[in-house]
Amino acid sequence: MPAGEVAVVGGGLIGLFSAHSLLERGYAVTILEAGTLGGGASRVNGGWVCPARSDPLPSWGVVRDGMRSLTSPDSGSFFLHAGALPRVAGYLARFLASSGAGRFSRSWDELDLLNGRTAGLVDELVEVGIIDGLQDEGFLMLHSTRDEAEASWASLRAVSRRGLCPAPEPIVGRPALLELEPGLGDAAQFGFVHRGDRWLDPSRLVDRLAASLSSRGARFVTDTQVRAVRQRGTRVELATGSGVVEASHAVIAAGAWSEQLLRPLGIRGYVTPGKGYSFTIQPEHPPTHVLRLGDTHVGVTPMGDRTRVVGMVELDGTAEGLHAGRVDVMKRKAAPYLSGIDWRASTDEQVGPRPMTPDGKPLIGCAPGADRIVVATGHNMLGLSLAAPTASLVAELVVRGRAAAVPAFDPMRFTRRRG
């Protein structure tokens, strides 16, 4: 006899990890997915399991980048479409309010409540064979000048003092960098290795998780959009196009699409799609480290026999639609750092909507007046990194209700502020 039946809305990383934790607690689980498993942001991502670089996005640097992109569309990696302003104004206003130094560092401390659990929980999943192919050869930070490398080194040294990674290795010049990675371009003059974060192929992870869940009795209902979720007494009802699904509990893990399910529950989360892009290149010398390319905010991840380039946060007010121009900007930014690449031959260009929140922290907690509906969304740029600790908290919330709530992730924090 299961402890209860949980309907999970959304088959992305947050929904799938939550399903895993709930099965572990003895619940029967059904995953309702509007499209295909991992078809939102989860398969598109960079694959970084990176508790050491989990600072929240809202900061003055990003605000500057966003402002610049309004007048110079090819400059920034945080790209705001002027036409989208009316749709994203509520998010942006609260983002600005979260960008001051005090708020930034408080949010970062709070994110570490989850980050601090990532490595241990991921290791457990490696042990039981759900996660495989986790790489830990280090992230190679590349810079065009010594000043830039020193500033980046100092900021990662400060990060290491938070206790989630070792101090970065010493800065080296181009000859030593070329010994580590022979395929570097001329812009890579100085750099250093930073350890503590790991990476994997997120698409493979989605498939392995789904197979493991299915073998333990989880039910998947794909191509089925949930239109509304409500609690009636001790049951929850999920309205879909093909009827109502009943369960003892529901988890809303609908990524960038979550807002439309949250609003009727009285939650104003300002979850906004921040589109990220990735594509595959075929380097003459495939990298063996994750590469971070100066201040471009473009990263390169080795994924088995493929090399994935990732980056960009684009706010255009929609969750779908790939703008080829954004891919071109990423290529232009990356090209000086890499040699031996035919950029026109890139493949697998994809876009995925990150579920952004104004303060960079996820919304995890019970819906107001509905203990049996648990919200787990808004993971911004960190959904893979934060999936395991989020899932563990989701399971606690299902088991213990509001008593398990962590105030830092209260889904109502923006609703209350504006009355």
Ligand SMILES: Cc1cc2nc3c(=O)[nH]c(=O)nc-3n(C[C@H](O)[C@H](O)[C@H](O)COP(=O)(O)OP(=O)(O)OC[C@H]3O[C@@H](n4cnc5c(N)ncnc54)[C@H](O)[C@@H]3O)c2cc1C
């Ligand atoms: C280019 C890029 C690079 C990234 N790199 C990293 C990284 O290296 N490390 C990291 O930690 N994070 C990274 N991220 C962020 C990470 O991918 C996201 O935070 C994460 O995928 C969010 O997971 P999710 O399950 O909440 O959302 P999603 O993966 O988007 O899943 C939500 C799912 O819900 C479904 N859904 C929506 N509405 C409904 C509904 N009404 N009914 C039923 N189903 C519904 C959608 O179809 C979708 O499948 C990156 C993102 C991008 C785009």
